Amino acid sequence: MALPHDYPGEACSLARTLEIVGERWTLLILRDAFYGVRRFGDFAAHLNVPRAVLSERLKSLTATGVLTRATGSAGRDEYQLTDKGAALWPAVRALVAWGDEHYAPRGPRRLFRHVTDEAPIDGSGRCTVCGAVVGPEETLVAPGPGLPAPSPQDDPVTATLARPHLLLRPVRG
Amino acid sequence: MALPHDYPGEACSLARTLEIVGERWTLLILRDAFYGVRRFGDFAAHLNVPRAVLSERLKSLTATGVLTRATGSAGRDEYQLTDKGAALWPAVRALVAWGDEHYAPRGPRRLFRHVTDEAPIDGSGRCTVCGAVVGPEETLVAPGPGLPAPSPQDDPVTATLARPHLLLRPVRG
Numbered sequence: 191m192a193l194p195h196d197y198p199g200e201a202c203s204l205a206r207t208l209e210i211v212g213e214r215w216t217l218l219i220l221r222d223a224f225y226g227v228r229r230f231g232d233f234a235a236h237l238n239v240p241r242a243v244l245s246e247r248l249k250s251l252t253a254t255g256v257l258t259r260a261t262g263s264a265g266r267d268e269y270q271l272t273d274k275g276a277a278l279w280p281a282v283r284a285l286v287a288w289g290d291e292h293y294a295p296r297g298p299r300r301l302f303r304h305v306t307d308e309a310p311i312d313g314s315g316r317c318t319v320c321g322a323v324v325g326p327e328e329t330l331v332a333p334g335p336g337l338p339a340p341s342p343q344d345d346p347v348t349a350t351l352a353r354p355h356l357l358l359r360p361v362r363g
Numbered sequence: 364m365a366l367p368h369d370y371p372g373e374a375c376s377l378a379r380t381l382e383i384v385g386e387r388w389t390l391l392i393l394r395d396a397f398y399g400v401r402r403f404g405d406f407a408a409h410l411n412v413p414r415a416v417l418s419e420r421l422k423s424l425t426a427t428g429v430l431t432r433a434t435g436s437a438g439r440d441e442y443q444l445t446d447k448g449a450a451l452w453p454a455v456r457a458l459v460a461w462g463d464e465h466y467a468p469r470g471p472r473r474l475f476r477h478v479t480d481e482a483p484i485d486g487s488g489r490c491t492v493c494g495a496v497v498g499p500e501e502t503l504v505a506p507g508p509g510l511p512a513p514s515p516q517d518d519p520v521t522a523t524l525a526r527p528h529l530l531l532r533p534v535r536g
Binding site for chain 2: 202203204205206207208209211212213214217218221274277278280281283284285286287288289290291292293294298299313314315316323336
């Protein structure tokens with residue numbers, strides 16, 4: 191019998207990766223973590239994700255070392271990307287870019303710019319002016335043409351992201 | 364009540380993207396499509412994916428315009444990436460790279476090289492020698508240190524990929 195070699199066992203690193211991040215809510219939670227969302231309630235309000243699902247996904251991302259959980263200054267649990275988690279940025283950015291290309295008829299909701307010169311970042315993750323590969327810690331997320339106008343009813347994360355915001359910087363404080 | 368703005372409705376292009384590709388089997392099927400797998404039976408044998416799941420995923424990827432289905436030269440249905448589907452390569456490559464970094468203790472199973480100079484492709488998708496952004500049609504997938512030794516029992520896709528192979532080129536014929 192022919193044996194499949196790229197089966198989703200431990201030997202296939204992509205299969206293992208997708209067990210960790212290959213799911214819609216997980217990737218949306220990770221994107222929000224890049225935006226600087228750290229608190230359970232902020233993820234819940236911004237994504238409208240069912241609380242049981244959010245709780246399970248945060249637990250799993252913490253167990254696999256993608257997020258770390260610690261008590262924040264306000265005495266509440268805060269979730270932050272580890273270095274391993276932050277290394278997912280090129281994948282998250284590429285998925286956002288593909289979605290913007292195909293499912294954003296009014297243009298992207300959010301634009302990514304290099305913080306040092308505010309130039310747009312290209313499809314391969316490089317600054318279109320200085321040519322540097324731009325990591326998340328140097329990436330500004332700014333409102334794009336597809337973003338709805340701000341409203342007093344906006345959740346706190348949406349309100350913060352209505353202005354340019356450095357990735358990984360907490361949306362609160 | 365605060366209204367979530369980045370909720371997974373039609374307005375959020377990442378959520379829409381992840382409805383299409385945010386699932387483990389879907390991304391493994393897409394990766395195999397980049398490797399040049401086109402036939403139902405080849406996907407099934409290479410990935411060891413349950414046939415009902417594979418059938419459903421291929422149907423969904425065809426309905427969303429990521430794959431196209433046509434009758435191949437052997438008179439069987441063949442699935443191929445559309446331009447929209449091929450534009451997912453940076454995301455797939457970035458996920459593979461992250462997996463290799465964290466879940467490939469013996470080194471990557473597969474290496475990606477620029478076909479024109481056989482130089483490795485870096486983390487941002489550029490050739491490490493000529494600096495070009497390398498699309499899938501110019502990318503060679505070659506065996507890496509983590510790939511098990513070939514065996515006479517290998518399925519046809521695994522056997523083809525035991526040698527360097529240009530992405531998108533059919534694994535058969």
